[in-house]
Amino acid sequence: MHAVRSPGLGAAIGIDLGTTNTVVAHCAGGQTAVLLDEQGANLLPSVVSFHPDGRTLVGREARKRRVIDAENTIFSVKRLIGRQWGTPEIDKARQIFSFQMEEGPKKQPVIVTRAGKLPFPAISALVVKRAKEIAEAALGVVVDRAVVTVPANFNDLQRSATRRAAKEAGLEVLRILNEPTAAALAYGLGTHAAEKLAVYDFGGGTFDLTLLEVSDDVVEVIATAGDSFLGGDDIDLAIEGQMVRAIIADHHLDPRTSVEVMALVRAAAEHLKIQLTKQELAHVELKSIGYGEGGVAIDFKYQLSRTQLERLAKPYVDRTLAVCADALRASKLDKSEFDGVILVGGSTRMPLVQERVESWFGRPPRIEWNPDEVVAVGAAVLAAMLTEKDARRPAPPPAAAARAEPRARTAAFALGGTEPMVPPAPKAPFFDMPGLPEPPPMLEQAPNRPHTEPPLPDGVAPMAPSVFPVAPTGDGPLLIDVTPLTLSVEIVGGYVDKVIPRNTAVPCTRTRRFATSVDQQRELMVRVCQGEEDRAGRNTSLGELVMSDLPPARRGDLWIEVSFALDGDGILHVSAKDEGTGREVKTQMRIGAEGG
């Protein structure tokens, strides 16, 4: 059951689905634009709120309800997506978040809201859907495909949950892309033969440093380190603390007793921080934060200088640099080996951050793109790269017409619509190896019919065809996707056997042979997990394949060949074959199947 993918019907966008904010961008004809909503805002808060009147609010409207309807306003889902019930992350979130969670089917947590019990991807889907609407309104065309970004350290469960969220929102996911890679793409990755890049991503709630190595169109993540509870929000909180102390000192009034006043103070703190990225001095005035003697409304004026702010922010910036040092140590590289440092995330707009990063890495960081938008821009660039390849190619003719004359080209142009597209002229094969015969002329064969090789006589080694298919011309770098984390199987003693190492190009296939470990073993279980630890228990468990009804045999006499195929959509196909009988068992580990 394979749906024919419809090429080039709608537009393809890039979505940076962030912890705090989501950004959507589009690229066409080499021009990339961040798409703005009706109010002209580039950031869509990743917040969903279920209103008592039945409406579902997404974005700024929803964020406003964080204080007044905390139990039905869901935020920071990205911290939770793809995590199972009972993991430390979920336990921690249950303590600190105001919305309720409970265990759903298959150990998948669900959020209990006014609109029912919803798994995490369903919440993210609402944000993606809103992003899609923004894009459609801005572009004036249907949007049906997207590249969606995730942090480099997301495992396959988290990636697959993100993919599902986008699907639920009605988008075909072209690629799940690492955020640092997206940022590097926005800065024209692959312009040099080989380079090493550091991506410093200091966002609203999280900090990540990722070290990338780019060569041969392959982007490898050398190391990534982060603090998932360190961000611009912490600096806001520090300013807020100062303001609260000032209010108490000036007016003998504790603003912490009123939720509404605290919301005002928090907003003012963020406003001050943003003002101070451009000014040396900023002030705010909060009207009627309380009532003094005789019922006179108290207004609170506060001013903050950049120097004061920097004193408050310094410990947090220092913490980011400590994380950088960790990542560097893990990579065994020196700071001086990096060809560039890219800044990502709103908090990197602070002059203090830029100065400290510059002095730490010993080179000025790149910040030409808006650091809030750079990831979405890179995602849009990749979306354009992938779909322009699609557009250049004729649609496969419908099955019935497959035997007819190759009308595919005209059919595709009818589909493509607007302007005529000319397929690239076939390029000469890049070289021909001497001594190899020319391929047989193929013109007499019916077009589009699969060519079957004649069976080879025994003992004759098959020879590689002498030509490569002609690659499309004029493309940017080909971005080869790699596995983020090692895929392993659990072996005796709770250790792991690493089957597909991290940074392996996707799609890929590997096989392993296992022997039974006890006499008359009836069942063989293959437990698959993901992560870099040597102990299976410390890695993330992905699932298991059971082969039962094994023929009776002594231990070690029965060999089972297990093959692992990771396809381009991040789905792991595991199959086990009994080498003696040839019997095969297959399972599709659509990693993290439902919920999650």
Place this chain on the structure above:
Amino acid sequence: MASVPPRRLSVRPPTPELERDRVVLRWAAVIDKIDYLSMLRLPKTPAGPSDADVRRAYRTFARAFHPDHFRAASQEVRDAAAKVFSAGAEAYGVLSEPLLRVRYLKALAGGQARPRLEDLEKATREDARAAAQPAAALAKTPGAKAHGERADKMIELGELAYAKAALEQAVHAEPGNAGLAAKLAAVEARLYAPRRGGRR
């Protein structure tokens, strides 16, 4: 197209895309049997291809077969491209990893076009362990030990080519010694320029 005899001109030439699909299917039909060097179209020289050659060849290969190029093709062609690409990526993985590369080229010279990757990796792990020990300790017979001692000294001096020669003599003196063979493979791997700054 200029070389096509005139009588065939009545047949409309296939589009470049259909032509491309057919080439992919032809590759997919043989990909499981052909060796890594032919796959990446690298010449079979005694010393094996250089690191730069391997990278360049893989890049060309990936540009030709990466499944991204075949998004709009039929399911059959997409599967074929994925199959060919993953085999090429495997070839690159083996040929760019010094220890694996040495083991593979040995197997290839012995007539095995596609030894099991699992076995290669296992042998490589043994090589890595052997590399940590002095060759003299791995050798059992006095003759092999003498060669081993010389090899250890050469390794210490950074004269890897001489170390290799000494180890070859040690292996010759003691043909069944897996440890010495592993040590030799490890030295050969070091002789072959390590990939990009030796991170791996």
